[in-house]
Amino acid sequence: MGPIASTGLKPGRDADWKAPSAPSPMEALLTLISSGNVLSFALGLPASELFPRELVSEAATRVLESNQALQYGSPQARLKEHIAGMMSDRGYPCSPDRILVTTGAQQALALIVRLLLGEGGSVVTEELVYPTFIQVLKPYKASFMTVPSDLRTGIDVEALEERLAQGVHGAFLYAIADGHNPLGVSISPSKRRRLAQIARQYRLPVIEDDAYGFLCYDGKREPPLSAYDPDGMFYVGSFSKILGPSLRVGWLVVPERFLRILSTLKEAADINTASLSQRIVCECLERMDLGAHISGLVEEYRRRRDCMLDAIRRHFPPGTTCITPSCGFFVWASLNVDIDTQALCMRAIEEERIAFVPGASFAVGEHAVARSCLRLNFSNCSPAKIEDGIKRLGSVTMRMLQSSRRSE
Amino acid sequence: MGPIASTGLKPGRDADWKAPSAPSPMEALLTLISSGNVLSFALGLPASELFPRELVSEAATRVLESNQALQYGSPQARLKEHIAGMMSDRGYPCSPDRILVTTGAQQALALIVRLLLGEGGSVVTEELVYPTFIQVLKPYKASFMTVPSDLRTGIDVEALEERLAQGVHGAFLYAIADGHNPLGVSISPSKRRRLAQIARQYRLPVIEDDAYGFLCYDGKREPPLSAYDPDGMFYVGSFSKILGPSLRVGWLVVPERFLRILSTLKEAADINTASLSQRIVCECLERMDLGAHISGLVEEYRRRRDCMLDAIRRHFPPGTTCITPSCGFFVWASLNVDIDTQALCMRAIEEERIAFVPGASFAVGEHAVARSCLRLNFSNCSPAKIEDGIKRLGSVTMRMLQSSRRSE
Numbered sequence A, B: 001m002g003p004i005a006s007t008g009l010k011p012g013r014d015a016d017w018k019a020p021s022a023p024s025p026m027e028a029l030l031t032l033i034s035s036g037n038v039l040s041f042a043l044g045l046p047a048s049e050l051f052p053r054e055l056v057s058e059a060a061t062r063v064l065e066s067n068q069a070l071q072y073g074s075p076q077a078r079l080k081e082h083i084a085g086m087m088s089d090r091g092y093p094c095s096p097d098r099i100l101v102t103t104g105a106q107q108a109l110a111l112i113v114r115l116l117l118g119e120g121g122s123v124v125t126e127e128l129v130y131p132t133f134i135q136v137l138k139p140y141k142a143s144f145m146t147v148p149s150d151l152r153t154g155i156d157v158e159a160l161e162e163r164l165a166q167g168v169h170g171a172f173l174y175a176i177a178d179g180h181n182p183l184g185v186s187i188s189p190s191k192r193r194r195l196a197q198i199a200r201q202y203r204l205p206v207i208e209d210d211a212y213g214f215l216c217y218d219g220k221r222e223p224p225l226s227a228y229d230p231d232g233m234f235y236v237g238s239f240s241k242i243l244g245p246s247l248r249v250g251w252l253v254v255p256e257r258f259l260r261i262l263s264t265l266k267e268a269a270d271i272n273t274a275s276l277s278q279r280i281v282c283e284c285l286e287r288m289d290l291g292a293h294i295s296g297l298v299e300e301y302r303r304r305r306d307c308m309l310d311a312i313r314r315h316f317p318p319g320t321t322c323i324t325p326s327c328g329f330f331v332w333a334s335l336n337v338d339i340d341t342q343a344l345c346m347r348a349i350e351e352e353r354i355a356f357v358p359g360a361s362f363a364v365g366e367h368a369v370a371r372s373c374l375r376l377n378f379s380n381c382s383p384a385k386i387e388d389g390i391k392r393l394g395s396v397t398m399r400m401l402q403s404s405r406r407s408e
Helices: A002-009 A011-018 A025-035 A051-063 A077-089 A102-114 A131-140 A158-167 A190-199 A256-270 A275-287 A288-314 A341-352 A381-405 B003-008 B011-019 B025-035 B053-063 B077-089 B104-116 B131-140 B157-165 B187-201 B254-268 B275-286 B290-315 B341-352 B381-408
Strands: A100-102 A120-126 A143-147 A174-175 A204-208 A234-238 A249-252 A330-333 A373-379 B099-102 B122-124 B143-147 B174-175 B206-209 B233-238 B252-255 B332-336 B375-377
Touching: A025 B206, A077 A234, A100 A102, A100 A256, A102 A131, A102 A143, A102 A204, A102 A234, A102 A249, A102 A256, A102 B254, A102 B375, A131 B254, A158 B174, A249 B290, A256 B104, A256 B131, A275 B143, A275 B275, A275 B375, A288 A330, A288 A381, A330 B275, A341 A381, B053 B275, B077 B099, B077 B143, B077 B233, B077 B252, B099 B254, B104 B131, B104 B206, B104 B233, B104 B252, B104 B254, B122 B275, B143 B157, B157 B233, B187 B206, B187 B381, B290 B332, B290 B381, B341 B375, B341 B381
Parallel strands: A120 A143, A120 A174, A174 A204, A204 A234, B122 B143, B122 B174, B174 B206, B206 B233
Antiparallel strands: A100 A249, A234 A249, A330 A373, B099 B252, B233 B252, B332 B375
């Protein structure tokens, strides 16, 4: 045993979350997927072929005409102005001064958690949560107060209020108002208003994860939740789904009084967001018609979504239900029978080389319903592959259903 | 008062480190420097004109021929192999599997602190420390056990052992063996060996910050401290001083048993290091003669160092002492008289538009000697500017010295 394991690490922390030999279900999946020729509906990858690659390449060349492009740099003021313009289009006008550029949306989440959560604190989430957000919380040994969600209408605001009225206290609420991950649901304007009221009344800060908020497929896009209480909410945005995740540029819109401390936390985390990436993004935004680019993405992703919903309807066992996601990258399919989708996932990879994420991977605690659900990504496969993959996944599901019925 | 300030934030944390209206001395300096035409010896910036800009631009173009360059991506295996090769040249051969690519050296430091330190834990540092590392520790409300350092020989290893023998316990020791920031000192092979022995004996993990370790100016470069106990030390490296900080690519070499947990912490921090940057760095390393490039950097930085030492000798008050730094970007000048260099700094900016960082900015606690010292960066100015700037800074110092003697 080396010197560190026995003393340097706090024993509690060591025992609680170090777990050196247990990869997360997501990691295990990733390993399986990357190990062979697997058709993946698992991850939330944008379509590589829809990235504005030539534009980014030209922007990089242009930016690299100056030596300063490789130097340390302050956050790009011009980039913040562009983001402010995007936020205005998004229905949440804000001053560039309230924007903090981050190393992707993930770092934005991590910084806000660092700001609001102390070790052993408690947080409020839905019962089903984006797993990489949960990873941020683990080192804090946080306890969870969970709120149920409805597949059609999203987070149960009345249940939230009930718990808060009972005196439950949290460092923050983590919420996705548009294109929920994993459920795909977006919440109504009246629910946004109510949620903002309750959060304000009970002084519960809100972290709004809007990673998918610019990709809405059905008509009018609602202003984000944060627009209903800019003074109590932390808005998280990202260029990952619009320009490309490998740039690692996201942003925060925060109440002004937290800017200084967040800048300090940001500097401690990685000095600043790669200023080469910042300059490239800025140059792209100046050269492109962003609205037209987003419209193009929306059109193609809508086509893939519809193709997936249609294929599920035709190939999955009768009784399977999906809600049409109006935003984001995921279809949440409920089999509505007693099939463990974790077992189904392993079988689908083995028999058909097809991957998805089982519903249980998103559950903060036990979640009986999620056990028979699948999160299916539609953004990263062509319609032809979606049709083929869902057909084969449907047939594995049917076989599994039949064999489980035989064994009853 | 908004909803968050009064409830969401833990009151203790709020009071201890939020300090919304107090910029750090470094931040205040940065604001001053960027506000006008200031000749800066303050920051640790590499020379922009020495970046291999055209190479980076060609690499970016080449990399961006593939759509995958903008997609999420696993850490680049090829990049890790290149880094392993560099580590071998550095005198610390290691398997690519023990390398974790990070968003600059700063993130590497933040991840290791996240791994080793619990809230309210204690850490071991020298009395004078790189301030942005201290920023990482603040949210943990860590207590400090400090060890003195000698300007000629570096960290006082005997004092360290004495304290550890007294039962002082720390989550880790933060150390710079080559090109200490701010002192410029590098420690001897025998001291490295002794330090490694003591750390192992008292089971004290070591974070070795080797940001400047590839830029050594006087003959033989020693293997890093980590080479003396790979199983108990965390080595932090960086491309910032070699290729360009705006890429934000650094790395860790860690004991194998911590790889999984560190990968998880890394994913939580920002998913992965900008894979565009990773691919560009990798492409550069494949196209360039890294050894020749580093030799070129070393030659020019050595010239600037010598120019600065010579100028200080000629223009600063008699009695000023400097140790010749064999590595890194800084000269630590001790005035050896009762002049507060914080006041000198303000006066130098006002009267001569020249900036440096006052010694007290690096002190973890009170530090009487550091109060009359200056950290002077020599990497970011041409020899002509160094001569001119040091001459003017010397004259402000002389004036201040004379006026303080008159008032005595």
